[in-house]
Amino acid sequence: MVHTPLTDKCYLTLTQAMMMGLGGTPMGLLARAKRSRSKPWGGCSDAKCWCSTGIDVKSMGRIFVGLVKCGAWGCFDEFNRLEEAVLFRPFKTPSNHKNSCELLGKEVELDPNSGVFITLNPAGKGYGGRQKLPDNLKQLFRPVAMSPRHELIAEVILYSEGFKSGEVLGRKLGAVDSPAALRLGLRALKTVLKACGSLLQQQRRSGQGQDQESGLVVQALRLNTMSS
Secondary structure, three states: OOOOHHHHHHHHHHHHHHHOOOEEEEEOOOOOOHHHHHHHHHHHHOOEEEEOOOOOHHHHHHHHHHHHHHOOEEEEEOHHHOOHHHHOOOOOOOOOOOOEEEEOOEEEEOOOOOEEEEOEOOOEOOEOOOOOOOHHHHOOEEEEEOOOOHHHHHHHHHHHHOOOOHHHHHHHHHHHHHHHHHHHOHHHHHHHHHHHHHHHHHHHHHOOOOOOHHHHHHHHHHHHHOOO
16 A cells, blocks of 8 residues: 555544544545555554445444454445445444443443444445435544545555656656546556556566666556557
């Protein structure tokens, strides 16, 4: 994962949410590194990540019981893909400065170090199966908008792959990728960047004449965007 100013913003928002006794919600389009930001940040407490699809009310309750009792962190990916019966079920949350909460009809001891985070994809046209969060859940999670800078991510990865003109090429590649990213997200960019690195390594191993780095980037774009 490339560390950018967006990473700092996300981590700061999630940390402040925990200090306020709330959860955190990275929000944005598909493939915007929402879960990828939450998981490394929670690695210090062995955070777990679940896909929310197919989880029923009892399963969700059992997971919550485990999290709050042992002080662990949990990230529920694509939380608004839960069924309406689960998503709209009332949640009773502990008041400030209380050390217990009610889950599955039982009073459960609450470890103040526990944390619950969710990622959301837009609900509406073009995103089937996503529901809008009810108001009683919205107020429990502090949102952070995930709008990554593609040119900065491209620059860092190109440098790490051995390119010398990472800043210039990253800016150009980010400009090319931005329109496609509205639909394809960061995965398309990452695929192109990996191809750039592979082409550069192949060139060095073969001992052939050194092509311009921009030519390798164009070749990688053609390989991954044009149909064969």
